[in-house]
Amino acid sequence: MEEREVTFIVKRFYRNEWREDRYEFKAVRGMTVLDGLFHIRDNIDPSLSFRASCRMGICGSCGMVINGKAMLACSTQIFDLGTDVVRIEPLRNMEALKDLISDFDDFFEKHRRVKPYLIRKEEKSIEEGEYIQTPDELRKYRQYSLCIKCGLCYDACSITGSNKEYLGPAALASACRFIMDSRDQGEDERIPLVSDHTGCWRCHFMAECSEVCPKEVDPADAIQKLKRKALIYSLKRLFRR
């Protein structure tokens, strides 16, 4: 089995100060960056803190900046990085709380603000069964429903970095997911929420967010769709008046 000496340089926020710690250990083939961090915690420095749960790229816990790029630690093979020196830091554009743990409260609060649930004028009773939705209708929003809320896009987006009010790529993709769902009737509530000065018009469409997204949600594309929807909506409102 292939083995290699590697060095992890971890930028930590520890006791309210930034510092860098170097850890050297033997990595074997198959080991992910997350395995490496667990190895450090278990064998070298038990005080090192980071978030992790599923270790299979689905829970969104382990986003961090690895050699300058936002990635999921659990889905990144050490040997695929092409270097034996691995620099790790917490996600940017969020406040660091401890070591690699950064504050997601604002991220989740923005998600909540876009009303990410089906809004119906009237709900069907259970006895009447499911709403009918064809596979084609499902495909219209499916991609946007795959977001794992990992925050990598939040790290990559420069507008998020410079404008605290901006809803950001993940929350806007989530709004799009519901707006495109054939079962949803919440246009009147949701579109105004995502098209004011904190919403889709802020985005400059350079698509850094889509580039780092590990689930191919393509939030930049979602935001373009939102812009179109918002335009049509405001035109409709004009005529209704």
Add this chain to the structure above:
Amino acid sequence: MIVQHDVTIIGAGLAGLRASIGAAEKSDRISIALVSKIYPLRSHSVCAEGGTGAALREGDSVELHSWDTVKGSDFLGDQDAIEFFCSIAPREVILLEHWGCPWSRTENGMLDQRPFGGHSFPRACYAADRTGFHEMHTLYERSLMYDNIERYSEYFVTSLIIEDNRVRGVTAIDLRTGELMVFQSKAVIIATGGAGRLYEFTTYSHTVTGDGMAIAYRAGIPLKDMEFFQFHPTGLLPSGILITEGARGEGGYLLNNRNERFMERYAPEKMELAPRDIVSRSMMTEINEGRGFEGPYGQYLLLDLRHLGEEKINEKLPLIREASIKFSGVDPVEEPIPVRPVAHYTMGGIHTNMYTETPVKGLYSAGEAACVSIHGANRLGTNSTMECLVFGGVAGERAAEFALGNDFAPVSSDYVKEEERRLFDDLLSRNGDERISVIRDEMRSTMERHVGIFRNGEDLKTGLRKIQELKERFKNISITDKGRSFNTELTHALEVDFMLDLAEVVVSGALLREESRGAHYRTDFPKRDDKKWLKHTLAYYTPEGPKFDYIPVTITKWKPVERKY
């Protein structure tokens, strides 16, 4: 700090989220705390892939679903509870649909269902291969609609406050500040999930450490049927990530170190597609008899897909290819995948009746943390996510009702002081010479080796002695990080401490149960023994170790017969 909520729910996986909505819908006059040691969407439930079972269509029925479940449980499931469960299941699928779940559809837009092992009708509703993920997101997002649900994410619950057989609240560490908080509550629901991390090799998320079970056990509530642990044949090395049955369904071979398709010896007709428990046992026999491979992550066998060709692998098994490359560094088009049987489900749990009530007033439990029991000695795939939905909903409603009819009970400040002392003056200040990770790893390998797929009296006794020794050694651990904010070393110590108690219950229960039933296989007692053992195990905490009692299984219409497939 003390906060008051009518209902406190511990855990925000499928069961906890469903419970929060159940309670919120019951009345908007009650306030609900949803407490979780990780953000809700990080919960293990997002990992469930395959499906969620319910009898929805013509040709299927509650009766048939019930029978499949009873038989699957090897007759240890309570039949009244199972029928109740199967009768509510269809409603839960529709509810989730109405709340936005992107269920996979048939061409004409109805919910699609597919076949699943052990079910005699294709009744698994699914959302592509991300069923649990979509269910979780649907419930979480729906829960945001209710103003009376307050989320406390990254709060680590450490104990239950119970006096005079009445629950009064829970204590939890606010991980951000490191402060101990008290949630004073009329009713409490434990929905903390399974205990899969007891084993070395497991499909479970890192965070599934059985906390709620251990907390309840220490507070005097019995744990039921803990000796029953399900193993799946194919976990991916090194991490244990699940490789679904699909890989063998499409024609994958299992190979040993002599390049033999060894299933020929054990199930010459069905080969790799024999039932899960048979395949798992055959694989362990190969490994035990020296025909496995040895690697830095222990012994393993190979799952070979190469003969299927790149095109078929891409078309039929894209996710398995992706997982092998990302998580194991192996491309199945070019190399066989390293696999080994893997701990996959905790059948046992906190003793409840079919209304999710524990023996303590105001205390409820649901999901994998609880044992109703509908799974008995072996759960069927798709029944566990559904269990979370059905019983999560029931627990939410019941707890809300209880809260509407009762007052807050006082919490003694002595209790809180004592808990603070235990956590911060004792545990956090330990400077012994044992490492937490070493104790944890020894526990996990003991469970793997002595309490795994094959069990026997001698091994179990050795295992028990070892766990007891580890409990003793744990007293002498050291915690190097003395800070308060996100002290993950402290919370990890708490988790290991919880798991040691649970390990002791699992081993002791397995040692006492001198029969083979479902997932519990004793080589020294290879037959099921209904005369002596058609009963549930209850384990009670004592400072000297668990004390056992047994209660009958509820049998309504289905008399036990041999479980054959």
